[in-house]
Amino acid sequence: MIQARPDNANANAAWTDVCAVDDILPDTGVCALVDNRHIAVFRVGTARFHAIDNVDPKNGASVLSRGLVGNLGDRVVVASPLYKHHFDLETGACLEDPALSVQAHAVQVDAGRVRVRCA
DSSP states (O other): OEEOEEOTTSSOTTOEEEEEGGGSOTTEEEEEEETTEEEEEEEETTTEEEEEEOBOTTTOOBOGGGSEEEEETTEEEEEOTTTOOEEETTTOOBSSOGGGOOOEEEEEEETTEEEEEOO
16 A cells, blocks of 8 residues: 655645556556545556545455456446446446445646545
8 A cells, every 4th residue: 555645845735645657557556545545546548547435335345446447338447356346437436336336536647646635
């Protein structure tokens, strides 16, 4: 897990520096601790980034960052490695059971660094 640090040097301190862009391989995710929350940060292709809660709501395990990234129709999703539920990376919605949806978070890339702001 990446230990993220708040970006206090920036006037917008709500953003937390997570890692360098190159620390996340394309079409994979990493887990970061942001504001004491386990956040899964995904790199889709080479230039798109998404962040959702990392905790699988079905059992509470911090594993969504290890899931398989792909598409279901027009939606970019990650499949939970435990129960295979698909989570929309834009919204956090669980496609199989909306009651199991997770929170989506804002992501930005600045000077080669990935930053997250918790919702």
